[in-house]
Amino acid sequence: MKKSFAMLATLVLLAPLTACTNTQSGGETKELNIMMSFPQYMEQWEAYCHKFEDKMLKDENIKVKVNLEMPTSDQYETVLKARLQNTDAPDLYTLHSNNIAEYNTAGYLTDLTSQPLAAKIYDDVKAMVSLDGKVLGVPLESQAWSVLYNKDMFKDAGITALPKTLTDLRNIVTALEAKSYTPFMLAFHDSWVPQLMTAVTLGGLVSGKVTGWVERMNAGTGSYNEVSAIFDAIDLIMAHGTDRAMEEGAEAGSADFANGKAAMYVNGTWSAGTIFETKPNFNLGVLAMPVNDDENCTRINLSVSTTLAVHPNSKNKDLALKFANYVLDDNDSSSLFEACKFNPIATCHHYEAAAYVSEAMEYVEKGRSYKDLVLPSAVTDKQGKLLQEYYQKTVTKEQFITTMDATYKDAIAK
Numbered sequence: 001m002k003k004s005f006a007m008l009a010t011l012v013l014l015a016p017l018t019a020c021t022n023t024q025s026g027g028e029t030k031e032l033n034i035m036m037s038f039p040q041y042m043e044q045w046e047a048y049c050h051k052f053e054d055k056m057l058k059d060e061n062i063k064v065k066v067n068l069e070m071p072t073s074d075q076y077e078t079v080l081k082a083r084l085q086n087t088d089a090p091d092l093y094t095l096h097s098n099n100i101a102e103y104n105t106a107g108y109l110t111d112l113t114s115q116p117l118a119a120k121i122y123d124d125v126k127a128m129v130s131l132d133g134k135v136l137g138v139p140l141e142s143q144a145w146s147v148l149y150n151k152d153m154f155k156d157a158g159i160t161a162l163p164k165t166l167t168d169l170r171n172i173v174t175a176l177e178a179k180s181y182t183p184f185m186l187a188f189h190d191s192w193v194p195q196l197m198t199a200v201t202l203g204g205l206v207s208g209k210v211t212g213w214v215e216r217m218n219a220g221t222g223s224y225n226e227v228s229a230i231f232d233a234i235d236l237i238m239a240h241g242t243d244r245a246m247e248e249g250a251e252a253g254s255a256d257f258a259n260g261k262a263a264m265y266v267n268g269t270w271s272a273g274t275i276f277e278t279k280p281n282f283n284l285g286v287l288a289m290p291v292n293d294d295e296n297c298t299r300i301n302l303s304v305s306t307t308l309a310v311h312p313n314s315k316n317k318d319l320a321l322k323f324a325n326y327v328l329d330d331n332d333s334s335s336l337f338e339a340c341k342f343n344p345i346a347t348c349h350h351y352e353a354a355a356y357v358s359e360a361m362e363y364v365e366k367g368r369s370y371k372d373l374v375l376p377s378a379v380t381d382k383q384g385k386l387l388q389e390y391y392q393k394t395v396t397k398e399q400f401i402t403t404m405d406a407t408y409k410d411a412i413a414k
Contacts, residue, residue, distance in 0.1 A: 187253025
């Protein structure tokens with residue numbers, strides 16, 4: 001995309017910086033500015049920053065102060081793009097692996113192929129953070145996700161099999177409501193959450209039936225009319241969800257889901273931290289969202305959602321590269337990834353994945369998964385905002401389709 005980072009008229013307010021500072025005194029202190037997109041893991045990454053500071057001081061006699069910044073998820077990309085266009089770009093930052101080509105074209109990524117970390121990453125994961133044979137980021141979250149569900153509620157409602165079709169899912173909704181359970185958690189205050197409904201329904205439909213749709217959209221010959229069947233599942237979710245969806249954001253939704261406010265939640269396993277913090281013994285499961293009655297379209301999303309990049313113009317690039325490698329440290333990184341409930345993604349990781357992770361990976365092992373659809377970021381953003389309006393009945397299905405077709409054409413023209 002030639003103009004993928006159009007000028008932003010204004011900068012939004014940034015979340016306060018968290019300084020991970022060692023207490024040693026004397027001598028010059030080098031600063032490292034890191035910007036990440038998952039504030040729910042602030043505590044884990046703060047601790048890891050402290051470990052890095054201590055390691056640099058002990059092993060290399062370098063005094064380091066890490067400034068860790070985590071804007072809220074709905075602000076993150078806007079804040080990041082504004083920073084990258086100015087002189088205060090972070091030394092390291094996270095992005096979605098789907099956006100690697102866009103950020104690389106803009107000149108914001110460092111080639112990490114020759115770094116020690118590159119040899120540790122599993123090949124299938126490495127492919128998701130590579131472009132033209134070059135490793136351009138450090139994978140953090142490698143996840144298989146679609147719909148989270150409460151196993152105890154399912155059992156209590158007599159549900160013994162996960163849905164393979166949309167008819168199966170409708171029957172599950174009926175069984176749950178018969179036991180006075182609300183089927184779906186709706187937390188639409190943050191537009192990226194309803195956008196997840198588009199992600200899982202489009203992913204299943206396009207990979208299982210409407211093949212080539214992304215390529216046609218990128219060529220300017222496709223239309224959202226081809227995939228309008230996604231609304232069958234979206235309408236079911238919205239019609240059988242919790243109240244006050246627009247008043248509740250992602251974190252509150254995860255906590256309420258953990259507290260039994262609903263039996264299913266269209267969200268990723270990245271929400272597990274909040275869920276288990278709210279209810280440590282929560283019996284969490286992961287199922288694939290059916291989009292129609294074709295079982296071939298009921299698939300799990302397999303992706304590397306969050307990737308750490310090194311800015312090529314970092315003022316402390318050598319130190320930034322040291323931190324990037326430390327993220328896959330042979331001794332320390334396993335505890336970090338396990339604490340964040342991330343999947344093992346490299347040979348240096350030696351811990352057992354959670355039961356719900358293994359359940360999701362069963363779809364992958366059976367060939368019932370798809371890689372995240374690579375859509376322009378402006379398209380995914382617009383989908384989320386339009387679904388907020390669709391839920392509030394201020395936009396119709398037809399208006400959604402027309403607007404998304406126009407948004408997509410505008411995105412590929414830039």
